[in-house]
Amino acid sequence: MKATLTLSLVLASLVLTVVFHVPAPAAAVQQGGEDDGSWAPLFNGRDLDGWTVKCKPEDSDKGFWRVDNGTILADSIGRKGHDYVWLTTNREYGDFVLRLEFQAYRSSPGNSGVQIRSRYNETERWLNGPQVDIHPPGPWRTGMMWDETRGNQRWIYPDIPKDKWVDETMSKPARIFHYGEEGDAWNSLEISARGTRVTAVLNGVVITDYEGKGVLDDELHQKLQVGRKGVIALQIHTGDELRIRYRNIRIKVQD
Numbered sequence: 562m563k564a565t566l567t568l569s570l571v572l573a574s575l576v577l578t579v580v581f582h583v584p585a586p587a588a589a590v591q592q593g594g595e596d597d598g599s600w601a602p603l604f605n606g607r608d609l610d611g612w613t614v615k616c617k618p619e620d621s622d623k624g625f626w627r628v629d630n631g632t633i634l635a636d637s638i639g640r641k642g643h644d645y646v647w648l649t650t651n652r653e654y655g656d657f658v659l660r661l662e663f664q665a666y667r668s669s670p671g672n673s674g675v676q677i678r679s680r681y682n683e684t685e686r687w688l689n690g691p692q693v694d695i696h697p698p699g700p701w702r703t704g705m706m707w708d709e710t711r712g713n714q715r716w717i718y719p720d721i722p723k724d725k726w727v728d729e730t731m732s733k734p735a736r737i738f739h740y741g742e743e744g745d746a747w748n749s750l751e752i753s754a755r756g757t758r759v760t761a762v763l764n765g766v767v768i769t770d771y772e773g774k775g776v777l778d779d780e781l782h783q784k785l786q787v788g789r790k791g792v793i794a795l796q797i798h799t800g801d802e803l804r805i806r807y808r809n810i811r812i813k814v815q816d
Contacts, residue, residue, distance in 0.1 A: 671803025704768025
């Protein structure tokens, strides 16, 4: 009787040890345990509810944006004859932290990006506002910041003149970039916007830390109502063959 009781206690102790040392699921680790209700999903994994495709009329029926296997897929491979095609949120945001994952491919030669605080001009068929670049053919550029606002259109982080272009020497040496062909790998991107300061963190490495006072709030941006508040948008660059996936898109609105 005593031996049986001792053995039972030992087995119970082992069971408790195993239970309390089971690692957290990968998804919970990736999301940092964000279950406090402060993060709102922008993509439901089923359809594009809450999003709208913005483009020229001739590109509207080409199906460049769709939901595929629980992800948002942009696919213009083999179809270069198009202008810019954006997938924009229906809601506007001011100060926020945005987190998402994207899967890029070595076989995709096109450019994408995440525009923030932007506004679509229905007459000009143009999305004005700043953009965090995603550039699979030259991954060193990913996370840098371009201003798509007509009248400024230039790199604002690194902050260089309109007639200059970024190069690999301006890239962060610690930058990390994954391709989907490498074991179904994904990249994490966090964009934080508060006031005129914008940061972009790619796979845990700070790529952009931009204080945009005097630019994002200047007369031009105020006139176009961008730079401080607007939609979030995913881009297919004009004339590009692009294949890229997005998932786990979520936002925390800042007071």
